[in-house]
Amino acid sequence: MILKIFIFFLFSFSSNLDKNKWYSKFLEAMYTPSGVSFNAIINQKQFDMNSKISAYVEVVDSLHLLIEINKETIILRGDTIQTYNKETNQLIIDRLIDSDIGIFSLLSGNLREINIIKTIPFKNTIQINFSIPSMNYKGFVEILKSGEPKRMRLAFSNDQYIDISIKDFKEGRLFKFNRFNPSPTEIINLYE
Numbered sequence: 001m002i003l004k005i006f007i008f009f010l011f012s013f014s015s016n017l018d019k020n021k022w023y024s025k026f027l028e029a030m031y032t033p034s035g036v037s038f039n040a041i042i043n044q045k046q047f048d049m050n051s052k053i054s055a056y057v058e059v060v061d062s063l064h065l066l067i068e069i070n071k072e073t074i075i076l077r078g079d080t081i082q083t084y085n086k087e088t089n090q091l092i093i094d095r096l097i098d099s100d101i102g103i104f105s106l107l108s109g110n111l112r113e114i115n116i117i118k119t120i121p122f123k124n125t126i127q128i129n130f131s132i133p134s135m136n137y138k139g140f141v142e143i144l145k146s147g148e149p150k151r152m153r154l155a156f157s158n159d160q161y162i163d164i165s166i167k168d169f170k171e172g173r174l175f176k177f178n179r180f181n182p183s184p185t186e187i188i189n190l191y192e
Helices: 017-030 103-108
Strands: 036-046 049-061 064-068 072-077 080-085 090-095 115-121 125-132 137-144 149-157 160-171 186-189
Touching (some): 017 115, 017 125, 017 137, 017 149
Antiparallel strands (some): 064 072, 080 090, 149 160
């Protein structure tokens, strides 16, 4: 369930040329023809529940990605989510809801309807602060000046957020997304 919340985050925005410049750099880094891969530490706070997980992520494009954590592999193909539980050998198939914004959006860089509030230059990074007015969400993406993401945060309210730290960002070398082909003992299709 944490991973579903972890899937919706990043694509268009408005105003100011300099703000757009840095956001465009971020999108260029995320959407290379050969895709990108990285390791992520995902911290989530939801009311009184805190969680921290490590993940390996492959982003093919804004609608195709793989998230691998200890016990699960999650594949996003368009609006279809496949979650394979390695321990129970179950495959759960579900759909994304168009209006949802969460972890998949953050990790894939697929943010819709965002407003860039401001960009803040630091010594080695740029922080792009944004809001999603239709959902009353706020967040930021911290990038290197090359556009490579280092940290992402999406706050749903004061006591609900997803914070993602990114390491080992690499272009290409996607080897798990196209090879994902589990042989589950049980398939649960939630959108049939």
